[in-house]
Amino acid sequence: MAAFTSKDVARIAGVSQSTVSYVMTGKRPISERTRRRVLDAMEELTYEPHSGARALAGRRTQVVGLVVPFGAGGETLALLPFIETIASSARVHDHEVLLVTADEGSAGLRRLAGRALCDAIIMMDIEEHDDRVPVAAALSVPVVLIGVPADPAGLHCVDLDFEAAARMAVDELADTGHDEIVVLGYTASAMERGLNFVGRVLRTVRRQARVRGLPLTVIEPVERGREAAATVADQLLARRTGGRLGVLVPHSDTIVPLLHALRQRDVVPGRDISLIGLSSDRAAEQSDPPYTNVSEEPRDVSRRAMETLFWLLDPSSGVERPAIDLVAPRLTRRTTVLPAPSH
Incomplete structure (x- = not known):
């Protein structure tokens, strides 16, 4: 039998994962209409929050899967700041990082989740119309995208604006x-x-x-x-x-x-x-x-992505994260732009 999670409940109910958590814990007031949708989704999936949460905690791997574009035309040097920051953030949360090359496609995602190799997944090298996104949205573990596809399928996205x-x-x-x-x-x-x-x-x-x-x-x-x-x-x-x-x-x-x-x-x-x-x-x-x-700034983007990922693993651990989180850019003037003409 499939082990459903609060993410599955959120998807069926059409709400955020944090809303499911609030319905279960009562930490925040939720409208009766929304509460009914969540409860109906839980019943449809035969989801048992307390025993399920305990079982999930017992199966934690303390590993984050990182899907990176090696072998898919990516620039290896440009990836290093992302990987370093993700690995550093994982260590702070007592997790390791498992690299999966992007050329494995959807099969790599299913392998990570199906074999319980990780607690959550970060995906990079996102295409505008990416066949992996609907697969990722159906997984039983949280997935965060670094990049914003045309249809995120309900997944959280973090990127530069x-x-x-x-x-x-x-x-x-x-x-x-x-x-x-x-x-x-x-x-x-x-x-x-x-x-x-x-x-x-x-x-x-x-x-x-x-x-x-x-x-x-x-x-x-x-x-x-x-x-x-x-x-x-x-x-x-x-x-x-x-x-x-x-x-x-x-x-x-x-x-x-x-x-x-x-x-x-x-x-x-x-x-x-x-x-x-x-x-x-x-x-x-x-x-x-x-x-x-x-x-x-890849380090800023990676840091925010990891904050979102660990919030998804434990929604009670901090402020709710936006579904699409864009890091604001800044312009720095140096020597290569002609000054405005004087009048």
């Missing part, structure tokens, strides 16, 4: 009097797979450029490496027609090779053109030259 980051970058170039924006798009692999942040960034950039009345060109795909950066640098120089050109690079692995290619062509960001990168503050500060960036 990529829409706000895109608006922030476009507004900075508009406010400093630029005449045109060029966005360097993502790799062919990222676009083909439909990674959730790709669409979120590009749609918002296009929308905000229209709002601000700025001509916009998206160069895509843009592959990794110096050779691709050199090609892009030549394309950018061909677009210089005497106006103020602003370049937005929404993926950090292209920024340093592009700066190198521009330097070889005697083009100085902040003097000849403008450049804004979406990257961590650390990467922007350590670059030569340091570039203006909109923060992409």
Whole structure:
């Protein structure tokens, strides 16, 4: 017989997992209508909260499953801050981390939950239309997504607010009097797979450029490496027609090779053109030259994801977490954006 949990009750009743907890414990007032839906769902599933909770506690593995995009075109170095922070947060809660590669797909998720290998799962590398999401939503253990798919299927999602980051970058170039924006798009692999942040960034950039009345060109795909950066640098120089050109690079692995290619062509960001990168503050500060960036802080995102995960494991342990939790970005001005023209 299947061992149902409060998450299953929440899904059937159409409420949050914390609401199920409040109905069972009476810690907060719940409307009679909502209370009836929860009780009906418990009866439908033959869910027994007290004995079930004790059984679940006795089966705890003290392990968090982490599904990461190794072998799926992911950038290994970019994953390290996520993995380090998740592992550190797990240790604080007396848990270990079990890595599962994303190329295992839904089978890897079922293996984790079906064999009782972990208490909860963090999933990364989320596609906009991700076949794993409905599978994850049906598992008996809590699952938190780092990323926001088109349909989260009731799962909790934590991510950078990529829409706000895109608006922030476009507004900075508009406010400093630029005449045109060029966005360097993502790799062919990222676009083909439909990674959730790709669409979120590009749609918002296009929308905000229209709002601000700025001509916009998206160069895509843009592959990794110096050779691709050199090609892009030549394309950018061909677009210089005497106006103020602003370049937005929404993926950090292209920024340093592009700066190198521009330097070889005697083009100085902040003097000849403008450049804004979406990257961590650390990467922007350590670059030569340091570039203006909109923060992409993986450690903040990972920390919030783990807070959500452990709250799902024990809803009474803290403040209720939002279903979609977006980390606010911030823009830091350095040397690579032309100052606004004086009037």
